[in-house]
Amino acid sequence: MNDIYESTHYDLSLRGILMDDTFKVYTANDAIQVTSDVNFDIQGDAKSSLNYFASSIMGGIAHTIINEGKRAHLEIEELEGKIHLTLAEPLTILGVKGYHEPPSIKTCHITYYVYADTDNDSLIFFCNEALKKSYIYHTLQQAMELTIQFTPLV
Amino acid sequence: MNKLRIGAVIYNPKVTVIWGIIAKFFEDEQFPIEPVYYKDYKAQVDGLLAGEIDVAWNSPLAWLDTHIRTKGTALDGSMRDTDQNRCSYLVVKNNSGITTLADLKGKTIGFGAIDSPQARLIPINHLHTHGLEFGTDYVEKRFDIGVGLHGDHVGGELDSAMALKHGEVDATWMLDLNYNTWIGDGTLDESQVTILSKTDHFDHCIFSGHPNLEKDRFEKFIEVLHKMDYNNPDHKEMMDMEGLKQWVYGRTTGFKQIGEANEYLHFFNDFHGE
Numbered sequence: 001m002n003d004i005y006e007s008t009h010y011d012l013s014l015r016g017i018l019m020d021d022t023f024k025v026y027t028a029n030d031a032i033q034v035t036s037d038v039n040f041d042i043q044g045d046a047k048s049s050l051n052y053f054a055s056s057i058m059g060g061i062a063h064t065i066i067n068e069g070k071r072a073h074l075e076i077e078e079l080e081g082k083i084h085l086t087l088a089e090p091l092t093i094l095g096v097k098g099y100h101e102p103p104s105i106k107t108c109h110i111t112y113y114v115y116a117d118t119d120n121d122s123l124i125f126f127c128n129e130a131l132k133k134s135y136i137y138h139t140l141q142q143a144m145e146l147t148i149q150f151t152p153l154v
Numbered sequence: 155m156n157k158l159r160i161g162a163v164i165y166n167p168k169v170t171v172i173w174g175i176i177a178k179f180f181e182d183e184q185f186p187i188e189p190v191y192y193k194d195y196k197a198q199v200d201g202l203l204a205g206e207i208d209v210a211w212n213s214p215l216a217w218l219d220t221h222i223r224t225k226g227t228a229l230d231g232s233m234r235d236t237d238q239n240r241c242s243y244l245v246v247k248n249n250s251g252i253t254t255l256a257d258l259k260g261k262t263i264g265f266g267a268i269d270s271p272q273a274r275l276i277p278i279n280h281l282h283t284h285g286l287e288f289g290t291d292y293v294e295k296r297f298d299i300g301v302g303l304h305g306d307h308v309g310g311e312l313d314s315a316m317a318l319k320h321g322e323v324d325a326t327w328m329l330d331l332n333y334n335t336w337i338g339d340g341t342l343d344e345s346q347v348t349i350l351s352k353t354d355h356f357d358h359c360i361f362s363g364h365p366n367l368e369k370d371r372f373e374k375f376i377e378v379l380h381k382m383d384y385n386n387p388d389h390k391e392m393m394d395m396e397g398l399k400q401w402v403y404g405r406t407t408g409f410k411q412i413g414e415a416n417e418y419l420h421f422f423n424d425f426h427g428e
Contacts, residue, residue: 040167041174090167091193097201098193 022047040090050087058083058110060136061148068130069116078115078153083108107145115153124150157188158375160361161198161207163216164191165303175392185378194302195269196426199223202364209375212362213304214271214412219422220362221406229372230406231361232379234398236331238408240358242272242280243333244351245318245342246325255284255351262293264314264323269425270305271356271412273314277327279415280353288419295323308332315342325350357408376403 016025023034034052039045058081069076086107091099116123127150131137140146162173173189180187190207192198195216202210203223209231212220220228244263246252252261263281266273274296278288286292295317299309311328315336318326328336333349336342361379363372382389384399393399416422 041171044171091164091191094164094167094170094191096164096191096193098197 229363237358261324264326266310
């Protein structure tokens with residue numbers, strides 16, 4: 001077995017810069033703009049880091065399932081999902097006097113609705129197996145209460 | 155000139171959104187303010203007296219606390235129109251056989267949090283003035299949700315209302331506005347409950363100013379506040395979120411009952427250990 005670093009690791013580096021009130025993070029060919037940490041106004045800023053984070057979790061795992069499907073010659077024909085995060089100690093970050101506990105993301109619950117041309121039991125088994133190939137799933141599982149449920153679309 | 159520091163008690167992050175909009179309004183009016191947030195009213199009154207803030211958005215009980223601790227020298231500011239002439243309802247089930255306050259002797263009455271003016275303190279005073287003494291004539295069942303918030307959180311009143319529905323209490327207290335909301339949304343069935351008694355009118359929240367705050371500055375704050383116009387679409391959203399159609403000049407006559415309740419229960423002595 002080789003001991004080459006690149007065979008067991010992949011390094012991802014991004015550069016970011018503050019421009020006015022937006023933090024712009026550059027990828028190779030594009031840029032992602034983060035305009036706040038978290039926004040408690042549901043009609044407010046959509047480009048908060050927590051919105052990106054939630055989108056990244058849900059979108060990342062969805063792509064893992066799609067990619068694993070391709071490898072298994074199983075076409076994921078439909079995939080929808082919803083995600084629910086519970087943010088603990090929000091008043092700490094707002095500077096409310098009397099709150100000192102550090103803020104954290106306590107729980108993350110995701111439900112995917114999925115359709116592919118196979119029986120329901122096989123599809124659910126496949127999706128759960130696919131999670132084994134997800135960076136996000138494995139990492140978050142160690143950091144918070146994370147549950148993912150797959151429901152077949154009929 | 156430094157920004158006028160305005161204290162507000164926050165239990166939900168969404169409320170800071172409202173204060174952000176209010177701060178923007180004041181900035182646009184060339185009278186910048188700085189909202190300062192507190193976990194509970196005790197901390198806010200402490201902060202006002204310590205000079206951390208210039209003005210506090212006070213509950214009626216926090217107004218009384220401020221009034222007592224400053225020996226009446228704190229400044230009285232504005233209220234929302236909806237803060238004036240509130241009252242609390244004592245609600246029973248239609249089939250309970252309870253038709254007068256005297257029928258509640260020996261019964262269990264549901265209240266909100268220990269420090270709720272509208273769902274405990276003023277109601278206890280009301281019962282006292284009608285011959286029912288606290289601690290002897292009825293059993294108090296209290297629903298202590300959000301202690302320190304002076305009943306701002308509706309949970310205690312709601313839990314008590316649910317206890318009435320489930321037969322765990324014989325009567326329950328609630329603010330008139332909550333009664334109307336819960337009848338409207340079906341939480342309470344109007345055909346199943348009846349209002350046995352109503353307290354006299356009282357007033358709710360009010361801005362209190364530090365005794366040493368320059369009066370001109372406090373009056374300017376009030377003047378700018380009163381520029382909010384419900385007919386202006388830019389202001390309407392903010393005013394809807396704060397639950398008012400108009401800011402009105404404050405008055406302290408509406409705090410008579412909370413003062414009486416404090417004296418009757420020696421509330422601050424027990425609650426703050428003072």
